[in-house]
Amino acid sequence: MKIGELARKSGIAASAIRFYEEQGLLAPISRTPSGYRQYASNAPDRLKLIQGAKRLGFSLEVIRDMLDENGKCSVEKTMRQSAILLREIEQQQATLEQRRQSLLILRANLVDYQPDHPCRDKLAVN
Structure with missing residues (x-):
């Protein structure tokens, strides 16, 4: 799914998604020939996990350390x-x-x- 669809599904702004990508918390699985990011089907769940961890007071650095490559804690x-x-x-x-x-x-x-x-x-x- 593209970033706009991910933003709609997750309720998180595309700019925040790009920020999480820059921070190493979420990575697109590929890019289209025209350069659009493509995200995995589990990306909304990973974003919910990130948002929940932030609400609990975890820093982005700690959240990054808690997550593995497949999005699980x-x-x-x-x-x-x-x-x-x-x-x-x-x-x-x-x-x-x-x-x-x-x-x-x-x-x-x-x-x-x-x-x-x-x-x-x-x-x-x-």
Whole structure:
């Protein structure tokens, strides 16, 4: 199928498809004599897989590493990369929880705020 048909079937813009091709995530199986790209019948599925992985937070480099030539995911690589991403998310959650706790302390400190006292004492939270 040509790029226009692939774009219609997948719901992904032709420019994005060309970008994924440039990034090594999707390759046309051939070109017509007039230079049009021809994509395999499984290309829409591969694009859905790429889009889904992006939504989960995987970088294009990681997605490229997880995919093999026939468009399937390597279970081993995907498990390894998902574990890395989960650790990153857990670290972000811990950081956000620390910030949340500091903001709650700040708000509690400001309840008794007196306009004639410097605010800096109230902003000193860990």
